[in-house]
Structures are given as structure tokens and as C-alpha cells.
Amino acid sequence: MAGSIIVANDGPAADYGGGLTLSVFITCLVAASGGLIFGYDIGISGGVSVMEPFLQRFFPHILKRIAEAKKGNEYCIxxxxxLAAFTS
Incomplete structure (x- = not known):
């Protein structure tokens, strides 16, 4: 059988003696914070980068490309x- 695990049932599993230590807690906290910041960045920065007032103030050349795209040139707006550095 592909992908199966055979475990011998010799009684209850031995306690591995692990617990919640300070280093485990800090590692989990950093990982959770990284996920939170990544989600915030994608939701906020990604949405802001296509708003017309934002582009008008900080990236007017991209706004010009969007206006040109409405005329038929839709390549690499x-x-x-x-802008890529801002979003990342």
C-alpha cells in the first residue's frame, strides 16, 4: 500500500517530555506576526496601488499608461x- 504507515501497538506512547518553553513561544509569536503583516500588506498595499488618487500623487507615469491603455495599448501598464518595491 502506497502512503500507508504501519505502527506497532505496544501500549500507550511514551511521553516525550516537551513543553511550552520561551523559545517555542517566541518562535510561534514571530511566525504569527509575519503572517499577519504579510496579509495586511497584500490587502492594503495591493489595493492602494491601483487607486487613482494614490497613482496621481506618487506614480503619475503609471496613470498616464492607464489612460493610454484605454486607447488600445494594454501592454505592461x-x-x-x-511601484513593485512599494508593493513588496
Whole structure:
């Protein structure tokens, strides 16, 4: 059988003696904070980068490309290293 695990049942499993230590707690806290910040960045920065007032103030050349795209040139509207750095 592919993917199966055979376990011998010799009684209850031995206690491994582990517990919640300070280093385990801090590691979990840092991992959770990283996930929270990543989600916030995707939700906020990603949405802001397509808002017209934001583009008008900080990235006017991208706003110009959007106006040109409405005329038929839709290739690489958001091709900007500065905008990519902001979003990341």
C-alpha cells in the first residue's frame, strides 16, 4: 500500500517530555506576526496601488499608461520598479 504507515501497538506512547518553553513561544509569536503583516500588506498595499488618487500623487507615469491603455495599448501598464518595491 502506497502512503500507508504501519505502527506497532505496544501500549500507550511514551511521553516525550516537551513543553511550552520561551523559545517555542517566541518562535510561534514571530511566525504569527509575519503572517499577519504579510496579509495586511497584500490587502492594503495591493489595493492602494491601483487607486487613482494614490497613482496621481506618487506614480503619475503609471496613470498616464492607464489612460493610454484605454486607447488600445494594454501592454505592461504597471511596469514600474518603484511601484513593485512599494508593493513588496
Amino acid at each position: 504597471y511596469d514600474s520598479q518603484a
